[in-house]
Amino acid sequence: MKTDLREAFGFLKEYSKVVRVAVILFLALGFLAALQYGANEQYAHLFDQLIDNAVGGIAGLKGASLLKAIFLNNLKASTMAVTIGIVPFIFIPGFNIASNGAVTGAAIMKASTSLGVGPGHLLIFGILPHGIFEIPALVIAASLGIILCREVTRGLLRKPHKRLNELLEEEARCFILMVVPLLILAAVVETYITPMLL
Numbered sequence: 001m002k003t004d005l006r007e008a009f010g011f012l013k014e015y016s017k018v019v020r021v022a023v024i025l026f027l028a029l030g031f032l033a034a035l036q037y038g039a040n041e042q043y044a045h046l047f048d049q050l051i052d053n054a055v056g057g058i059a060g061l062k063g064a065s066l067l068k069a070i071f072l073n074n075l076k077a078s079t080m081a082v083t084i085g086i087v088p089f090i091f092i093p094g095f096n097i098a099s100n101g102a103v104t105g106a107a108i109m110k111a112s113t114s115l116g117v118g119p120g121h122l123l124i125f126g127i128l129p130h131g132i133f134e135i136p137a138l139v140i141a142a143s144l145g146i147i148l149c150r151e152v153t154r155g156l157l158r159k160p161h162k163r164l165n166e167l168l169e170e171e172a173r174c175f176i177l178m179v180v181p182l183l184i185l186a187a188v189v190e191t192y193i194t195p196m197l198l
Contacts, residue, residue, distance in 0.1 A: 008174045012140065018150070019143045025098040026139060030105035034119065037109040047106035054103055063191070071187035074134060078141035078179050082171065085145030088153040093145025100138055104131075115198070125197040134186035137179045144171045144179075 012019055036043040058069045081096045108127060112119045148171060154161035 004173055005177050007170070008177045011170045011174055012143070012178075015143065015147050018146050019139065021094070022097045022139045022143045022146065025094060025142075026101035026104075026135065028101070029098040030101035033102035033105035034109050037106045044106075044110075047103065048110065050099075050103050051107050051110060054107075067187050067191040070190055071183055074137070074183045074186065075180070078137060078175075078183065081138070081141040082144045082148065082175060085148030086152060088149060088156055091146055091149050093142045093149060096145065097139060097142035100142075104135075117198075122198075126194060129194045129197060130186045130190035133182045133189065137182035137186065140174065140182075141179050144174060147171070 033043075033047060037047055038044075054073075057073060058066060061069050077096075077100075081093045084092045084096070104127070108119050108122050111126065112122045115122065148167065151161045151167050152164070155164070
């Protein structure tokens with residue numbers, strides 16, 4: 001188990017530039033969306049629809065039902081971010097993590113307005129407690145998708161690349177040992193701890 005986890009970290013370290021790009025995309029789009037949400041009604045309306053779609057399946061749920069719904073929603077999104085990377089050339093997982101960042105930024109602004117608290121307060125007490133687990137999970141998942149797209153694209157262009165079966169094995173190890181546990185922790189914190197802090 002320790003060896004597998006060490007190998008998973010080693011794999012991400014090998015592609016550290018990709019992980020950094022995913023982090024930058026998430027943060028940059030989150031910041032821009034937060035700015036646009038307050039400044040542009042058209043963007044605010046669009047983001048409201050995206051946010052409502054994102055939380056529609058968990059509205060009104062509590063306890064174990066909420067925990068399960070949050071975990072399954074995030075697991076589905078993370079799995080999609082990885083598997084869509086099989087499509088070459090267009091790097092869809094990059095758009096995936098950027099849109100996650102944008103929705104997060106807009107959601108902070110929307111919730112701060114509806115709750116009557118500042119965005120900074122909401123970020124610290126409403127996002128960070130579970131976000132310290134959820135955001136790295138989403139970033140890792142998107143990074144795995146970008147890496148998959150990169151290697152498939154390089155293979156089609158007949159450039160040096162990792163063999164697909166070897167790559168999928170390493171990505172599955174990262175997903176199971178890193179993404180899934182982080183999503184479980186995030187769902188537990190978001191269900192039971194975050195509400196007490198707001």
